[in-house]
Amino acid sequence: MKIRQLEGKVAIVTGSSRGIGKAIAMELARQGASVVVNGRNQERLSLAEEEIKTIHDRISAVCCDVSTTDGGKLLITEALRRFGKLDILVNNVGISMRGNMADLNPEVFKLIFESNISGTASPTIAAIPGLRATRGSIVFISSVAGIRGLPNLSAYCSSKMALKALAESLRIEEAGNGIHIGLVYVGYTENDPGKETIAADGSKVVLQPRSGSILQTKERVARAVVRNIIRRKYITVLSLPGKLLSLVQPLSPRLVEWLILHHQEQFRRRNN
Ligand SMILES: NC(=O)c1ccc[n+]([C@@H]2O[C@H](COP(=O)([O-])OP(=O)(O)OC[C@H]3O[C@@H](n4cnc5c(N)ncnc54)[C@H](OP(=O)(O)O)[C@@H]3O)[C@@H](O)[C@H]2O)c1
Structure with missing residues (x-):
């Protein structure tokens, strides 16, 4: 019989009506956890809830915007x-943007930070008392773009780097309360159809489907996130490319800068 390593645990995944968040919610359910899924679009959320209920029925859906204090x-x-209790909070909500800094409507920064930072802080603050009681886990879903600043992605990179600061502060603050804090740097991953990003003028645009040898599946990312939780690891x-960047960037940031400078076009094409 397959051992379910999270049997009896209760997990929340923010932004789990599609994409990586839904894959994480499904993997948590496969490992036996009761799961609360979340998103702002009720129809999409109900579809995800039904799909995850094919694994087991201890699934609940809460439709709200976690970037607001009330939503969190x-x-x-x-x-x-x-x-009745809470063991795991996965802070997955996050949106991206495209555009050189010089061309950005400053509102883009507001939108990105509201989603990626307020959308992490609001549920995290509300969850801390419950997670202290179970000595549970908080995981932040960051990106390879949170390891160093990349062209065309200034607001996204700075919001994902800010997650590291959040994780560092919390690890010290909650060390005595037994809460595990994990930080997962996700690489280039397949997108669900219709996934949107924010253009330089602040409007929403639908991303093109992705392909290529370095593309990761959502399921692979989800398994790594759940392993981070089970092993109570800090950084995954x-x-x-993510592993190489995390090794070389601290040793030789100038070399990484040179490489990116000389491969800008390739990089831009991949992200559009
Ligand atoms: N895809 C990649 O290649 C990649 C790479 C590195 C890191 N990541 C990170 O992985 C995470 C998930 O990315 P993804 O590609 O799976 O995104 P996605 O396909 O756009 O899914 C985002 C999910 O979050 C929900 N959501 C967005 N804002 C919300 C809010 N304020 N409150 C509640 N729910 C909200 C969306 O549903 P509604 O719109 O209905 O609310 C949806 O369920 C993000 O943090 C992203 O930065 C992704």
Whole structure:
């Protein structure tokens, strides 16, 4: 019989009605956890809830915007009301953008930081008391773009780098309370159809489907996130480019800068 390593645990995944978040929610459910899924679009969220319920029925959905104080609180309160405790919070919500800094509408920074930082801080603050009680886990979903600043992605990179600061502060603050803090740097991953990004003028644009040898599947990312939780690891870096970048960047930032400078076009094409 297959051992389910998270049997009896209760997990929340923010932004889990599609994409990587949904894959993480499914992997947590496969490992036996009761799971609370979340998103802002009720129809998409209900579809995800039904799909995950094919694994088991201890699944609940809370439709709210976690970048607001009320949304973050509601998600945690509803999870506690439904399952009585909380063991795992995966902060997955995050949106990206495209455009050189010189061309950006400053509102782009506001949108990205509201989503990626307020959307992480609000549920995290509300979850801390419940996670202290179970000596649970908080995981932040970062990106290879959070290891160093990349062209065309200034607001996204700076928001993902800020997650590292959040994780570092929390690891010290909560060390005595037994909360595990994990930080996962995700590489270039397949997108669900219709995934949007923010253009330089602040409008939403749909991304093209992705391909290529370095593309990771959502399921692979999800398994690595769940391993990070089970092993209570701090940092997990995914994909070969991510692993190389995390090794070389601290040793020779000038070399990494030179490489990116000389491969800008290739890099831009891949991200559009
Ligand atoms: N895809 C990649 O290549 C890649 C690489 C590195 C890191 N990442 C990171 O992985 C995470 C997930 O990315 P993804 O590509 O799976 O994104 P995605 O396909 O756009 O999915 C985002 C999910 O979050 C929900 N959501 C967005 N804002 C929300 C909010 N304020 N409150 C509640 N739910 C919200 C969306 O549903 P609604 O729109 O209905 O709310 C959706 O379920 C992000 O943090 C991203 O930065 C992705």
